[in-house]
Amino acid sequence: MNAPLTHLQQLEAEAIHIFREVAATFSRPVMLYSVGKDSSVLMHLAMKAFYPAKPPFPFLHVDTTWKFREMIAFRDRMAKERGFDLIVHINQDGVRDGINPFDHGSNTHTHIMKTVALRQALDKHGFDAAFGGARRDEEKSRAKERIFSFRNASHAWDPKNQRPEMWKIYNTRVAKGESIRVFPLSNWTELDIWQYILQENIPIVPLYFAKERPVVERDGMLIMKDDERMKLKAGEQIENRMVRFRTLGCYPLTGAIDSSAATLEAIVGEMLTASTSERQGRLIDRDEAGSMEKKKREGYF
C-alpha cells in the first residue's frame, strides 16, 4: 500500500488545489501580499502550484506607508528574485490628510490606510478574486470563515449568511462587482507555518529573527523606532534590546518581544514554549472581542 500523505503534505496539497481552482475559474485574481511570514508561505505555494509557469496573477501590496523599512526592502527583493508582477497601492487621500497611527489611533489609521486602501485597489483593478494568508487558528471570527469567502459589491462579508462549502467543490460564481476572498492557508496553524518555512527553507523578513533593535516601551508594548516620524513622549527612552517580532504590520502598532532566537530552529523552539498567542503583539486586535469581525465585515482581510 502507498503511504498516506503527512500532515504538512496534506496542507500543501490543499493550498495548491485552491490556487489552481481560482486561476481556472476567475477572470481577474490577485494575491494580497503583506510581506509577513504567512505571505511568504503563500507566495511559495503559489510558485509551486503553477510551476514551471509563473503564478498567472499579480501580487498586491497595500502599503500604509508605516510598514517597517526592512519589510519594504524584502518585498522589492522578492519581487525581483521571483519575478512576480507587484502592484503597490497607497491610499493617496489618507496621505494627503496626513493619517498616521500616532495622531489618529490604530482604528482610524487601519481603516483608512488598510481597509479603505484595499477596497480602492480592488475596485481600481476590477479584481474578482483575492488570495489572503489568513488562518482559522488566528482569531475567533476567522475560525468561522469559509475558504472561498463571498463579498458583495461593496466588499462586505455577511457572516450570518455564508455559502455552504461542501467537500473540495468550491462555488466560484460571482455576479459583476462581487468578489471572493480566498484563504489557502485556512487550515494551517502557526506551528504548521513555521514548520513549513523550516522544511522548505522559505525566506522571511529578518525582523522575525532576534537582533539588537532600538525600542521604546509604550502602552505595555515594545515599539521599535523605525524612523524619525516616531516622537518620544515624556519619560520615554529608547533602549537597544535583543528583540524580534512574531507578526509584522505597521511598526507603531506592532509589539516586539524580548528574545535571543536568531535562527529558525530557535524561533520554533520559542514558539513551542510560548504561552501567549501571536496576535497579542498586535494593537489593532485588542479593542474588544468582536473587533476583527467588525473590520472584516467592512472589507478588511
Add this chain to the structure above:
Amino acid sequence: MRHVSAKALEATDGVRDYLAAQEKKSLLRFLTCGSVDDGKSTLIGRLLSDTRQIFEDQLAALERDSKKHGTTGDDIDFALLVDGLEAEREQGITIDVAYRFFATPKRKFIVADTPGHEQYTRNMATGASTADLAVVLVDARQGILRQTRRHSIIASLLGIRHIVLAVNKIDLVDFDQAVFDGIVADYAAFSHELGFQTVVPIPLSARYGDNVSRRSEAMPWYDGPTLVEHLETVPVDEAALELPFRFPVQYVNRPNLDFRGFAGTVASGAVSKGDAVVVAKSGTPARVKRIVAQDGDLELAVAGQAVTILLDDEVEVSRGNMLVAPDARPQVADQFTANLVWFSEQPLLPGRSYILRTETDEASATVTELKYRVNVNDFAHEAAKSLALNEVGVCNISTRLPIVFDPFAENRTTGAFILIDRMTNATVGAGMIVHSLRRADNIHWQSLDVGKRARADMKGQRPAVFWFTGLSGSGKSTIANLLEKKFHATGRHTYILDGDNVRHGLNRDLGFTDADRVENIRRVAEVAKLMADAGLIVIVSFISPFRAERRVARELMPEGEFIEVFVDTPFEECARRDPKGLYARALKGEIKNFTGVDSPYQPPENPEVHLKTLGRSPEEMVEALDQWLLQRDLAQDQYESGAGI
C-alpha cells in the same frame, strides 16, 4: 497554550527532532453535531483547554467575555471560545461552523463545531463534508431529538462511517447508567439503518471534563475509552489510496509550446511515470510521460497529492475531464440517481435548470424526477413534488452534457456534486450520486437522414420559436393569433401552443403550484423544440412567470432561434380587462396561486422584443414585431442569404 515545555525540548534532540516526530502524527478531521444546547461548543472548549491549546491572552479575553455574555455563572463559558461571531455571542447560539485545531501526543485534529439549530443545517453539512468522524452529542436529560436524527442521517449521507455518541451532561442525571443505556438503545434502534462502521457511546460531562480527556470517577460502571482516547485510536480513513486511479483535471498549465501539463489533485489511487491512463470522456488512451513538481519530477503521485501530469501524446483534455485507470473506469453519463440535501429557502423544483458542479466540472442540470423525500423522524419515504430547506430526498438528475463520476459510496471525491442557483449563484444543494441510469447508457441518439435543415428548406422558411410571456389577460393570445394569421397569409408553416389549450391535453395532469408550473413549461419547451425541428415556426403563448424556466426553454433551442416576446401590460390593466373573469375570483381568494396576485411574475430582463401594450392596439403590436423581424433579417442577410421568415 504550550506545545511542549522548554525542558522537554532540550531533552529531545532539538527542535528538528521534535518536529520530525510531529510530522509522523496522523490527522483526524471530525465534527461535533447534535441538537441545540446539547453542549457542542462547550465540549470543544473543553477539548482545547484540556489539550492546552488556549493561550494566556485568549484565556484572559475569555474570562472577560464570560462575564459579559456567559451562561455559566461565575465559571468560564467555554462555548464563547468557539462562538466567534458577535451575533452568536449575543444570542448564545452557534450559527456557523467554526474550525479548531488541537493535538495530543498521538494525533493532530481539525474539529468542526457545527450549529444545532435546524435552520443552520447547511452549515452542519459544510462541517460534515470534510470530516471522517462525527461526535453526535445528546443531552442526557433530553435523549434523542429530531436534530439528533437529522444530523445522523446527513452524516451518513455525506459518507461519515464513524460515530461517537456522546451522552453529555451526564452529571445532571446523577451519572445514572440506566439513562445512558436507554439513550444508547434508542440511538441503536434507528442508526443501524445508516451504515456506520462504528458507533461508540461515551457518557461525559463537557462542562466538568468527565470522560473527555480525564476518566470520570463518578461512573465506575463505564469501562470504555474516554473521548480523547477514542479519537486518538479510531482508524483514519485511507481508503482513497486503495481505489482505482482518478485525476480530475483542474487546470491546463501551458507556459510554452513545449509544455502542456494537466494540473490537479489525485482524487484516489496512485499513478506512476510510464503508467497507461485513459481520458475518461473520450476514452482516448495515453501514457504518463512526467509527473512534474517544483522540487523535481516525481516517480509516483498518490491520492491527495496536487501534481502536474504530462502525457506522451497530444490528446485532447481540458478542465472537467478526468485521467483514469484504463482497467477500472468511472462512469460517464448524463442521467443518474442521487441523494440530495437541500440548502435553500427557495424549494427544489423538478424541471428547473440549475448549475451542477463537481470538483472540476460544471454542467446545466435539471431534476427530472423527485423519487421521494426522507422523513428525518422515521426515515420513511414520502412522495413529494419539491424539497424545502434542509430536506433530504432521492432524485433523478439529467445534465446537458455527460459528466464523469463514481458512485459516492465507492468514492467520496468523484461521487459528489453541488447545485447552484442560476440567478443568485447561491449554493442550493449538495448531492451524492447513487448510480447512473441505464437509460443514459442504452438510449443513444438515433441519427436521422432527413434533417431539420431539409425539413425547413422544403417549407422555404427558417424555424423559430416565438415565446410570448406576460400576465394573464395581457394580450398574448390575441397578438399571437394575429401574428399567426399574418405568417399564414404569406405561406409560412406555423403552429400556436397556447397555455390554456395545452392544459386541456398534454398537461391536464398539472396544477398551478410552483412545481407544476415548472413542469408545465418544460413540456411545452420540449414540444416547441420538436416542432421547430420539424421546420415549423412555433408561437408559444404562455404566462411562463419564472425566468429560470424561460431560460431552460431558450437553452433548448439553437442560438437565435428562440425569440422571447414580453407582452408588457401592467397588472392593473390586466385586472381591469379580465377577459375570463379570473382576476375578480383570484382577488376574492377563490383561485389560489394566481400569477400577479399570490404567485410571482418575474419580467424578462433582456427579451428580444418588448411590447408595451398600454394604449396601443394588437395590430400595432404585430406591426412592431414585424418591424423587429425585418431589422433582424436585414442584419443577418449580411452574413447569409438563406430564406428569412
